[in-house]
Amino acid sequence: MSSLAANASALQPEQWTSSSNEAVELFVTDDQGAIKFSPVFTYPIFGEAETIYGYKGLEIFLCFDHFTFYPFFNVKYEEKLNDPEIVDLKSTIEKFLPESAIFKDESKWGDAIAKEKENYRIPGELVDSFEQAVDDEVTSFDIYKLNLKDAGGLELHKRLQILVLLFIEAGSYIDASDELWDVYVLYKSTPGQDDPSIVGFTTVYNYWKYPGAAKFDKDEREVRLKISQFIILPIFQGRGIGGQFYSHLFEKWHKNDKVIEIVVEDPNESFDDLRDRSDLVRLSESLKLSDISTKITPEWIQNTRKSLKLEKRQFARLLELVLLYQSKNKLGSDSKKDIRLFIKKRIFEKNKEGLSALDENTKKDKLQTAYTSLEEDYFRILGDLKLVVKRQGADEENGSAKKIKV
Template identity: 60%
Template structure:
């Protein structure tokens, strides 16, 4: 039976799960803490926990092994069988290896794992780089190994906590790839800095290639996370560029796409891709040179989807300005018209022109926002910008 005091003062027994949950990453005796962006996949849409006073949930990870430690504290709890147990709810999303309450045991297991730790995967060729005196590298994790599967189980709760509408992937599906960004300044105990999941979507290559056994895939980035304690260092752009360049070199990969990106990741990708296209295309792109044949051939070389490549060309034309404002405006409006042809043709001409102009002005404003922090250069792979922290 519910405690009658709770019905009189429910606010005293209700805690925001976003505030109650405190996430830590520990390294060499020090801990970095941060809050989750979301907890509704675990605690429900209201993101609250009822039935406790002074609720605090500690979720800690070792920087190297990412072994989780969970502790739940509160000053009082209602005597009600319907009260949700925070430990039980979180354990539904954490691996069995998670240590609960016993911090000494967690430290002991962390030390034991760290001494024999080896990254369960292969170094991505050309992925080693240095930022602000720290060394980093990207590894493709072997999900078919016990160690690789366990590492992914430990990492995946971050998807729920930091990606809106994020969900767990089926790691048993061999078409999933997981890449982890490590800080490797200390090669013996590398630190997890972020990770990416991507799916190999099979694409029919045509009769001739199919008969020869040639494979084609669309590589779709599904989840992209830089840990909060590593954000603001430009690591997201570096990680994206490394994977893009890696997949671009693979003959079987014909297109690199993103699944439902949020605005922050969209901006990051746009700025990275702008650098790539600007670096490789002629110094001054002429609208007259953008024929259907040139467009299809060049897009295939970059392995961008159509919408992304069109937007990149439009931003570069706007940035360069040498084609003239009117020509650029007409070039962009032509694409907008073709994209929305069915709807626009049902309108009278003045309304249609007004709609196109409004759409162009909105798009131009967004393009200039994206372009503003980018410092274009002709060599090097990094993006110099004041990007917001990505997801």
């Protein structure tokens, strides 16, 4: 680099500063070509400012095979400052990738994928399958549970985990040597394509819970499952696939007698929405919505929540969503005022310490503001959602309550 350029960099640093979110370009490649998408976050790799200084015309390519997720990365730029303080991008990026990742040599990467696929098998156990309409075509999906003790399962996890940093705020790598971690990977089968494509994955931690002396003496174990990370690749989002992935895993865990509760660790808004809608549909299929009213007892709430294996916060949200759904569709007997007071009571209990210090009028204003905001968000979540309503009557007496959509 010329001394003229060096002097220009000191006077115009913005010309040598790149947004790392814009510089990083992600690709998933298959037989048809490559699909490009962008990261949401890059600060775990490049720092809080998410900027890279010292390069002009910077492009960082991070590519994965759609089936094996074999990684390749490359760095291109027009000019680089001749300064020892400028970060070396190759060494910076490869810290977050498995040793198998190939740098710069694209033909070597293609050969490595072809060689690996000669004997490649998905390194895990098939635990569930489902079908989902995608682009007006019924598509098959398979859920595999990785074996992290197996070299192949551990390697696939290492290839996937960089997505946690790029798409989950404050995301971090799990300790794969901890046997209490489970990793589930979702695959999509495409007509005309030999190998399925990775759609996303989730990590789940098994918190063992002491079941009491009697059960412990009988060697009976109880576990509380916590979903820690949940990723659907951007190219597959917005099609209901994530909801199906979550729901099928939840159903599988719900049938396991050892699992007593299923929770989520610090969900973001998009996952909260996915979870709420999926849980609402499952709840409407498990219960009669007519059983849910503002008059339900604490005992009913406790017993029902435990039977559904939902955490307290989530079950409270679902009950309030159902009450507003009933009001919206003129299904329940509760008035709008009944529902408002029911929800306000929970809000007050949750914020009792802070609200108790306020005078009566301020307290009422605060509660009304909180309720109005929550109601607005609940109606946004409900949208055009259709829940299953079990009609009471002759059909139910015959043990086959009829389900109708409303």
